[in-house]
Amino acid sequence: MAGRRGALIVLEGVDRAGKSTQGRRLVDALCDAGFRAELLRCPERSTEIGKLLSSYLEKKSELEDHAVHLLFSANRWEQVPLIKEKLSQGVTLVMDRYAFSGVAYTGAKKLRSVEASARGEFGHERYEKKAFQERVLQCFQQLMRDETLNWKVIDASKSIEDVHEEIRALSEEAMESAAQRPLGELWK
Ligand code: NYM
Ligand code: MG
Numbered sequence: 147m148a149g150r151r152g153a154l155i156v157l158e159g160v161d162r163a164g165k166s167t168q169g170r171r172l173v174d175a176l177c178d179a180g181f182r183a184e185l186l187r188c189p190e191r192s193t194e195i196g197k198l199l200s201s202y203l204e205k206k207s208e209l210e211d212h213a214v215h216l217l218f219s220a221n222r223w224e225q226v227p228l229i230k231e232k233l234s235q236g237v238t239l240v241m242d243r244y245a246f247s248g249v250a251y252t253g254a255k256k257l258r259s260v261e262a263s264a265r266g267e268f269g270h271e272r273y274e275k276k277a278f279q280e281r282v283l284q285c286f287q288q289l290m291r292d293e294t295l296n297w298k299v300i301d302a303s304k305s306i307e308d309v310h311e312e313i314r315a316l317s318e319e320a321m322e323s324a325a326q327r328p329l330g331e332l333w334k
Contacts, residue, residue, distance in 0.1 A: 152182065152238040153324035154229070154332070155317050158246045158286060160279045161269060163302045164309065169242040171310045172317060176238060181321065184232065187242040188222055195221045203271045215252045222248070226332065233329055238321050245333055250285035257281045295333065296320065 155172070157165040169185050176183035191200040195217055201207045202214060209217070222245060232239055251273060258281065273279070290297045298316050300309060 150236050150325040151329055152233045152236050153317070153321040154233060154239050154241065155320055156241045156244040156246065157313075158243060158250075159302065160282050160286075161271075161274050164306065165242050167306060168309060168313055169240050171306070172313055173240050175310070175314050176240075176317065179318075181238060182236055183238040183240060185240050185242065186225060186229070188225070188244050188247060189218060190221060190225060193221065193224055195224065203273075205272055211252070211255055215248065218248050218251075219245075229332065230329070238317075238324075240317075246286065246289050249289060250282045253285035253288075254278055254281035257284065296323075 157169050159165055166187075169187075173183045173185045189199045189203075190196050198207070198209070199214070199217055199221060202209050202217075229239060254273075258278075273282070289295075290299070300312055300316075302309060304312075
C-alpha cells in the first residue's frame with residue numbers, strides 16, 4: 147500500500163442532510179477496515195477566520211455578503227497545506243462540505259430576489275430557512291452538471307445505516323480509483 151495517495155471524499159448537501167453524522171461514520175468504518183482516513187470540515191470553526199464565520203452564522207455579528215464569501219474561501223485556503231500533505235501521505239480525507247458549499251450558498255443569495263418569500267422555521271443558524279435551502283439545492287444541482295467531478299447522489303431520506311453503507315461502498319471505489327491517478331489541483 148506504500149506510495150498510494152489518499153482520496154478526497156467530499157460530502158455536500160443542504161443543512162440537516164446528515165453530512166456530519168455520515169462523515170464520522172465513514173471515517174470510523176474506513177479506519178476499522180484498516181485504511182488511514184481523517185475527517186475535516188468547512189467551515190473549520192476553530193481558527194481565527196473560523197471564529198468570525200461561526201459568529202456570523204450564529205447571527206451574533208453581521209458581515210457584508212462578499213466579505214463572508216471570501217472568509218469562507220480563506221478558511222478553506224488555510225486548510226489546503228494540510229489537505230495536500232495528508233493526501234500525499236496516503237491519508238483519505240472525508241470533508242464535511244467544501245468549496246461547492248461556498249458556491250451554492252453564495253449563489254443562493256443571488257437567487258433570492260427572484261424567489262417567493264415563503265418561510266418555514268428550519269434551524270437556528272443563518273441560512274436555515276426552507277426557501278433558502280431550496281435555492282442552495284438548485285445551486286448544487288447546477289454544480290453537479292460538471293462531469294469532470296465524480297459526483298454521486300445519495301438519497302439522504304433512507305436510514306442512517308443504509309446511507310452509511312452506500313457511502314462506504316462508494317468511498318472504497320473512489321479510494322481505489324484515486325490511487326491510480328496522481329494528485330491534481332484542488333477545486334477550491
Ligand atoms: N457555508 C459553508 C457557506 O455559506 N459557505 C461555505 O463556503 C461553507 C463551507 O455554513 N449553513 C454554510 C453552510 C452552513 C454553514 O456549515 C455551516 P455546517 O456544515 O452546518 O456547520
Ligand atoms: Mg448546518
